[in-house]
Amino acid sequence: MPGGSGSSSRTGVRVVVVGDRGTGKSSLIAAAATESVPEKVPPVHAPTRLPPDFYPDRVPVTIIDTSSSLENKGKLNEELKRADAVVLTYACNQQSTLSRLSSYWLPELRRLEIKVPIIVAGCKLDLRGDHNATSLEEVMGPIMQQFREIETCVECSATTMIQVPDVFYYAQKAVLHPTAPLFDHDEQTLKPRCVRALKRIFIICDHDMDGALNDAELNEFQVKCFNAPLQPAEIVGVKRVVQEKQHDGVNDLGLTLSGFLFLHALFIEKGRLETTWAVLRKFGYGDDLELRDDFLPVPTKLSPDQSVELASEAVEFLRGIFGLYDIDNDGAVRPAELEDLFLTAPESPWDEAPYKDAAETTALGNLTLKGFVSKWALMTLLDPRHSLANLIYVGYGGDPAAALRVTRKRSVDRKKQQTERNVFRCLLFGPQNAGKSALLNSFLERPFSENYAPTTGEQYAVNVVDQPGGNKKTLILQEIPEEGVKKILSNKEALASCDVTIFVYDSSDEYSWKRTKELLVEVARLGEDSGYGVPCLLIASKDDLKPYTMAVQDSARVTQELGIEPPIPVSMKSKDLNNVFSRIIWAAEHPHLNIPETETGRNRKRYRHLVNSSLVFVSVGAAVAVVGLAAYRAYAARRNSSS
Template identity: 60%
Template sequence: MAGVGSDNRSGDIRIVVAGDAGTGKTSLVFAASTGHFVPNVPSVLPPAKLPEDMFPTRVPVTVIDTSSRTENRTTLVEELKRADAIVLTYSCDRPPTLDSLTSFWLPELRRLEVTAPVIVAGCRQDTQEEEDPTNLEQVMSPIMQQFPEIETCIQCSAFRVTQVVEVFYFAQKAVLYPAAPLADQEAGTLKPRCIRALKRIFILCDHDRDDALSDVELNDFQIKCFQAPLQPSEISEVKKVVQQQYPGGINDRGLTLAGFLFLQALFIEKGRTETTWTVLRRFGYNNDIRLADDRLPPPFRRHPDQSAELRDDALDFLRKIFFKFDIDGDGSLRTAEVEGLFSTAPANPWNEAPYRDAAEKNVLGGLTLDGFLSTWALMALLDPIRCFEYLIYIGYAGDVSSAIRITRRRLLDRKKQQSDRNVYQCFVFGPKEAGKSTILDSFPGRPSPKEYVPTTTDNHYVVHIVDQPGDTKKALVLREIPEDNAEKFLSSKDALAACDVAIFVYDRSCESSWKRATELLLSVASQGEATGYEVPCLIAAAKDDLDPYPTEIQDSTRVSQDLGIEAPIRISGKLRDVNIFCRIVSVAQHPHLSIPETEAGKSRKQYRQFISRSLKFASVGAAIAFVGLGGVLPLLLSRNVAYDDLKISNWPQKKEKKRKFDVFASLKDIYNGK
């Protein structure tokens, strides 16, 4: 059950050889590239390409010799940073050079933040005394525990040309089949991400879903990964090894998941990392143990004002998955159940911002079905490729076209005066302590902190399902825009492209809060008019349980009337007012009704209307003149008038006619923005 798979790497592998002076670096490189030893070699060799047929992978390898002299320090550092793998040498007959690895070379690689795998090569093995051979494992074991970046230790002799090729084979192998992502060498266990990937592979190979790989399924797995079947005797031998060393790995149906993981751990322990990597790569994993780019769709081509949503096929799949992992049947997914859901993914993506605590949970902290679907809607909105990737991890078998759709442009929605989206995004603006975070917290029914905690990042999101008339449901995403970040945020041309509706929150008991909210509202309105991404806007008068400042009603009424939007919606942080969220969705569905107009915007609109009327008038005049000309031409031609007499330049009042055409052209230029 083994084999060597090809790596998806392209280009040469650069192996840099470094170490103390006189440890045999150059002789090692020369012996590897030529196959023989010479007593006198240059102090430093030029880059040497090893024969491609030297290794079974046939991946090109370039070996870089280096000098440890002080004057060559800069070149050495540059080469170490460019290396795919590093061979550190010491001389078997000079113990201080071995000590130098731990006192200088390995710490120096860490200081330079070089993360390439390291092979330790003990050169001049032929100089060791026969009667006192060095126990390599005993010497190197504590060093490898201290420096886990060391992949392998090996002793060699350039003089006898023994184990020279093996040094560079292990270096190449450390690049193509690195052990570090697979296992914790010190603990002797598989790493969590490796276990998750192997678990998914096991489930994909368990065709009858009986939690075990039968002999037929095990053979299918072998053929898929290594292009060679297993003989019945070989399958029996594999199962026998597992049964003897890990009894829980075999049951009456076949190889269990525990047994499958044990086998892979056994390969890694014996240095057969290429076996496990072959399995992973056959199922589409890259060196980070994530699905490779060629297993995922390319980035979606879309305008900034288009967004991504989950289709019905994906939503139906997610509903089934929800109830499958709701083990206790309480209508929610608790933390352990969510972790179980993502146990075949590289990690639980909802443990990090902006998904953590973004959706509704019940009183016991379980994620409700609405909260579950809402979080997926948020993933699709913010990162559709990653959303589809995680759908694959949890078992979705459809293609991306059946899972995700790109919506119509918001610009067209506003022209058509209607939106057919299922997910709306609302930007929440307002000054500090106005109550923005309180609104966001109340949306999924989460209590707000008793003490004020300012929001400092732009990735504070909440999402929830909003019931609409006609028994329809829409997902609403609220994104808080901190006051300190608002100016920088709005400086981007496409800042408002992803916004379906904006709401401006102010503390109605504080006049300065109102003034700042008005400034933000005017900034957004002006930005929308300037970029074409005009957004419908609402005003929220927060803290309605407090007394308003004296002129609050007059001020808010005047501004809303001047801008042509609704009067402020009054809300209180002490109550969860679902009406405001329904109102936000309603405005997003009919965006043309609540787009504010500034004075500058009104002036531009009036000017465009004037130009449009002028162009229509000029067009009518030109049409009349053309009709008149059509009546004169036959008469002139019938009288055999010379062609030159028909030129406009020879007509009476030619200057007046030319001026009219010039005016007409100028009006067109103005209208077209020239």
């Protein structure tokens, strides 16, 4: 598997040269730029650009010289923060400058949080006497052990032109083909993300899915990545190298995954990172070992009241994938099986909030099919790019551009009095201890708990709700803790991305109802002010307790005044949910109903209607006047002509 240089999206590499005064920084730059021994060198060289064809990757390098004087320290720090790579110099004939690398320069770069490759260049090699002759490995080994950010070390001489171009070649190479994402020097192994990416590439290239790359598949892989076929003798040679070092790297069917990974580790150990990077980039990976944006055609320029859903083809693919991993066919996948599914992704996307506990699981903690599809729906709504990337990581082979669909604007849905959405997002408001979390748990069919723990951050619950006629809709409930209400409502577009707002209150508690009423009015006003009014539903929880009488009477009056449905009584403890989730779906499917209207809003609407009517009256009156004037002029003209 011969290597080739990988293409990079970079249009240039900026290299900043630093080091003690007199270590040869400017002479090194001058010699590299002119490809000749410099005669006269300025104290600080002007920015220098090496042309694209200077190195094989054909990416221009801009070299920035710096002064190490104290008065120029601010400018030096600015340049370092803009660097893609740093060349750190010492003088081979001055031991003190070598010592300063670890006593000052490298700690200083860490202090400034310069997280780019560092190339250490020993300049003035021609001036080092024979009595100082020690190997570079002996000199730099301990320093490189202490400072892992050093990519490589090279000794050079501007006077004799020894290895001068190499210094900036290594700097460019470290930026275009970085080691850090691929290889762990301490462990001498490929990093987990690199293994996951290469495993996905191997699976893609294993067309007959027999767990090995045969000669034809190896050749096709070589042509795709390097635009050159492998000769039969080269294939034999590759296999022989692998077999000698990795006993399970080759079998009767061809090169195994183990052998494929071994080859890439070998390339990296031999300094041929460009080979592995060429493969990764051909299959869409960026420097972070995630798929690049140009491989992810995600919809952009959405209106605030639009959302993104998975297309039906993508949902069917996910159902099929679930079936493959549900080995015992019990309708659920174990956490270990879920981990296996995402072994070709950079990491499992659902290990952290908001996805971790957001969907339905069995009593044993296994993810159901409804839970699996629901988590994908939530990820697509919150982060379409991440969802599409993971869809591709787990093997989706359809057109990525057709995997996602953008929903119609909610404002259009209201006018048409219907929606085409399959996924609905609902914001869940209510005071503490009102029963919001209990409602979320009931939604996910989790047992009721008497222990109360206030919600401190936003919580999500997502599930598929079966509707009459076999219709299925996905409902996303987002619980807003009471202390988070102010932040949400301070955003004028907060309701734009929402299909229904739900207000939960403890029907046995006076304060709970009064606070909920305040929240309802606040949301109603925000909807009127922003133009993003949404259906609102009240849920009277804890229906198993004695009701607060005034709340029953007041809620009937308030809902009637606002023009929304009366509260839905539920008891999570008694499992009497009054079909609440289907009723939420119904409200979302009828986006023109249950939008609360305050007295101020009604007055504003009446005023607008009055103004519009007046304008129509004025325009009609003006039209009559114009027609009358035209008729008079025509009459006058006829009378004049007849006389």
